[in-house]
Each structure stands twice: as C-alpha cells, then as structure tokens.
Amino acid sequence: MIHTFLTDSWGLRYPIIGAPMAGVADAVLAAAVSRAGGLGMIGMSSQARPDFLLQQAAIARTAGPFGIGLMIWALDERPDLFEAALTARPMLLSLSFGDPTPYVARCHASSIRVATQVHSRDEAIQAQAAGVDLIVAQGSEAGGHTGSVATLPLMQIVLDAVTVPVVAAGGIASPRGVGGVIAAGAAGAWIGTALLASPETLHRPVARERILSARETETVLTHVFDRVQDLPWPDAYPGRAIRNHFTDQWHGREEDVGPSSMAFQTFHRHRGDYDIDFVYVGQAVGLVNATRSAEDVVKTMGQGAEEWLRQRMATLFDPA
Ligand SMILES: Cc1cc2nc3c(=O)[nH]c(=O)nc-3n(C[C@H](O)[C@H](O)[C@H](O)COP(=O)(O)O)c2cc1C
Known part of the structure; x- marks a missing residue:
C-alpha cells in the first residue's frame, strides 16, 4: 500500500479522488469510486436543487465516505445549495472556482473537510490561509472548467508554496500518472477524464462513443459553451x-x-447531437480507449501505481 496523507490520514485504500463532475458524476459514480478504494464525489451544477443534492448524498452514503463539489462563484446567489451540502455531511466538500475563505469555518463546524482547486501560486496561498484541508493543483489539461497553467509546473509551484496536502488534477489517467505525481510529492491524484467512459457516469452511450474515439489532440479550452448557455462562469x-x-x-x-x-438557436435545437453539443473531457482522453467500470479504473490505477513505483524505484538506484 502507498502511504500518503490520503491513505494514512483519510483512510483511503488508494490515493485517488474521483472528481466532482456536474451533470456527469452523480451518486452512482461516486459510490463506485468509493467502493473501489478511492473517494468518490458528486458534482453539483450551479443550478442544482437542494433536494436533489440531499437525495444524491443519501445514495452515495450507502457506499461509505463520499464528497460533493460546488462552484464558489455560484454560491452568492445559491446559499441554499451550500446549506444543503452542510446538511448532507459529506466527508469532503470541494469548493472551487473562487475564494473559499467565507465558507471554510462553517464546513469545519459541521466536521466536513474542505478541498479547493487552485490554478496559480497566489490561489494556493489564499486557499491555505483560508484553512482548507486539501489543495487540488488543477492544470489546464483537465477536462471541464480549469485555469491556464499546466499540471506539471502548477503542481511543482503549489507543492513548494504551501504545507497543506496537495493532490494533482489534470491529465492523470494511468498508473504512471498516479505514480508520477506521488513521486513528485503530491498526496494523490484527482481524476475526472479517466472515469468518463465508465457506465456509471450519466453520459449516454453516444457521448461515451465520442469519448472513446477522441484523441489527446482533439480538445479545446473554450468559453463558447458557457456563453451559449448563458452561464456566468468567470472569464x-x-x-x-x-x-x-x-x-x-x-x-x-x-x-x-x-x-x-x-448560434444560440442552433445549439439549443441540437442538444444531444455532439457535433454541436459539448462533451467536456481533458487531454488524457487519449488514454481512455475502452469502456471499463469505475471500480476497474480506480483499482487498475491505484494498484498499478503501486507496482509501477516499486519497479521504477528498483531500477533507478544502485543496490545499497
Ligand atoms: C465532465 C467534467 C465535468 C466537471 N465538472 C466539474 C464540477 O462540476 N466541479 C468541479 O469542481 N470540477 C469539475 N470538473 C473538473 C474536475 O474536478 C477535475 O479537475 C478534472 O476532471 C481533472 O482533470 P482530468 O479530467 O484530466 O482528470 C469537471 C471535469 C469534467 C471532465
């Protein structure tokens, strides 16, 4: 077993967290990730209803610890969503895409740990000052919404800048990827794209086919899908x-x-037609080539990272 903060202090079998992915990761995926030995998270959109959040949390809880992800920029207008997340008592609440400072104390008062995704040294320092329990260095390779700095430089910068445990997100979809970020000093990997072809996601088979056939060169980082849905995502x-x-x-x-x-009319007439509609994926989509259960993905990446690290370390040094 690999010893990191996530396995030693949080009790995970594998140092892997299944990313909260609004519209894609509900309680079924979260439960599958947690059952496999990672920590599964439920993604909530800025428009989610509190009763939906509570219902999803009740399902995920049957598999053990779980997390919930919210967008900070939406919470000013949606205090009800934050209150519902507190009521749901997840092990981990991810508050991302904004400053988590106003929310951390209330989470801790409810015995909920807080993670936040950061995209620069300044955001990492701000998150540490806010008192978060886990910092997620989210590189621009990531699927879904992200910042502008790639995972490798960002992870090194953030690891040097803070003392709070850090996990890496963005582009990790193989045992090598998990082993690599752990060897660099991260406490684990926060994975989204690696899980996208699993049947436990909310994706319909037609979207899954797109994911399976997409290569690492076929993604684009864009505001266009937010603007055409009139979603106020920050620039x-x-x-x-x-x-x-x-x-x-x-x-x-x-x-x-x-x-x-x-363009607006075309988009809304063609929802579900993926020549027009969106499928959020990261560049690691080039590693996602088969439909595999979430359990298989987590166990293969977790177990594989252990084996890969052992073999690699053995070849890197002369015998003592
Ligand atoms: C389809 C999809 C939806 C996402 N939705 C959210 C979300 O609702 N909240 C969030 O904090 N991050 C979201 N993310 C970002 C993930 O939390 C994570 O940072 C990312 O998936 C990691 O990079 P990877 O996709 O290369 O593994 C999403 C990612 C994807 C692929």
Whole structure:
C-alpha cells in the first residue's frame, strides 16, 4: 500500500479522488469510486436543487465516505445549495472556482473537510490561509472548467508554496500518472477524464462513443459553451471539451453566441447531437480507449501505481 496523507490520514485504500463532475458524476459514480478504494464525489451544477443534492448524498452514503463539489462563484446567489451540502455531511466538500475563505469555518463546524482547486501560486496561498484541508493543483489539461497553467509546473509551484496536502488534477489517467505525481510529492491524484467512459457516469452511450474515439489532440479550452448557455462562469475558467463543428465555428467568437444569435438557436435545437453539443473531457482522453467500470479504473490505477513505483524505484538506484 502507498502511504500518503490520503491513505494514512483519510483512510483511503488508494490515493485517488474521483472528481466532482456536474451533470456527469452523480451518486452512482461516486459510490463506485468509493467502493473501489478511492473517494468518490458528486458534482453539483450551479443550478442544482437542494433536494436533489440531499437525495444524491443519501445514495452515495450507502457506499461509505463520499464528497460533493460546488462552484464558489455560484454560491452568492445559491446559499441554499451550500446549506444543503452542510446538511448532507459529506466527508469532503470541494469548493472551487473562487475564494473559499467565507465558507471554510462553517464546513469545519459541521466536521466536513474542505478541498479547493487552485490554478496559480497566489490561489494556493489564499486557499491555505483560508484553512482548507486539501489543495487540488488543477492544470489546464483537465477536462471541464480549469485555469491556464499546466499540471506539471502548477503542481511543482503549489507543492513548494504551501504545507497543506496537495493532490494533482489534470491529465492523470494511468498508473504512471498516479505514480508520477506521488513521486513528485503530491498526496494523490484527482481524476475526472479517466472515469468518463465508465457506465456509471450519466453520459449516454453516444457521448461515451465520442469519448472513446477522441484523441489527446482533439480538445479545446473554450468559453463558447458557457456563453451559449448563458452561464456566468468567470472569464478565468474556460472549459475543456471535445472539439466539434460548433467549436470550430464559434470558439473565439463568444460575443456572437448570445441569446438572440443564430448560434444560440442552433445549439439549443441540437442538444444531444455532439457535433454541436459539448462533451467536456481533458487531454488524457487519449488514454481512455475502452469502456471499463469505475471500480476497474480506480483499482487498475491505484494498484498499478503501486507496482509501477516499486519497479521504477528498483531500477533507478544502485543496490545499497
Ligand atoms: C465532465 C467534467 C465535468 C466537471 N465538472 C466539474 C464540477 O462540476 N466541479 C468541479 O469542481 N470540477 C469539475 N470538473 C473538473 C474536475 O474536478 C477535475 O479537475 C478534472 O476532471 C481533472 O482533470 P482530468 O479530467 O484530466 O482528470 C469537471 C471535469 C469534467 C471532465
């Protein structure tokens, strides 16, 4: 077994956290990840209803510890969502894409640990000052919304800048990836894309087919899907999705996709048609080539990282 903060202090079998992915990771995926020995998380969109959150939490709890992910930028207008998350009592609440400072004390008062995804040294220092329990260095390779610095430089910068445990997110979808970030000093890996072809996600088979066939060169980091849905995501966090006809035409022309535009009408007429609609994935999609259960993904990455690290270490040094 690998000893890191996540396994020694949080009791996980594998130092792997299944990312909260709104619209994709509900309680079924979270429970599967937790049962496999990681920590599964439920993603909540900015528009989720509190009763849905509570219902999902009740399902996830049947598999053991679980987490919930919320978007900080949405919470000013959605205090009800934050209150529901406190009531749900997850082991971990991920508060990302904004400053977690106003929320940490209330989580701790409810015995809930807090993680936040950071995208720069300044955000990491701010998160540590806020008192979060885990910092997620989320690189720009990541699927979904993310920042502008790649995982490798960001992880090194954040590990040097803070003393709070750090996990790496963005581009990790193999035993090598998990082993690599642990060898560098991270407490584990926070994985999203690696789980996207698993049947436990909310993706329909047609979206899963897109994921299975997409290569690492076929993603785009864009605001266009947020603007065409009129979602007020901050400019600092574009979303990484599979490139398609819609991004080829409108990425970089975000001002032309507003509610009265042709692009807007086209998009909303073609929901579920993935030449137009979005499938958020990271660059590690190039490693996702088969439909595998979430349990298989977590165990293969966790167990594989142990074996890979042992073999690699044995070859790197002369015998003592
Ligand atoms: C489909 C999808 C949806 C996501 N939704 C959320 C979300 O709701 N909240 C959040 O904090 N992060 C979200 N993320 C980002 C993940 O938390 C995580 O940082 C990312 O998946 C890690 O990179 P990877 O995809 O390369 O593994 C999402 C990622 C994906 C792929």
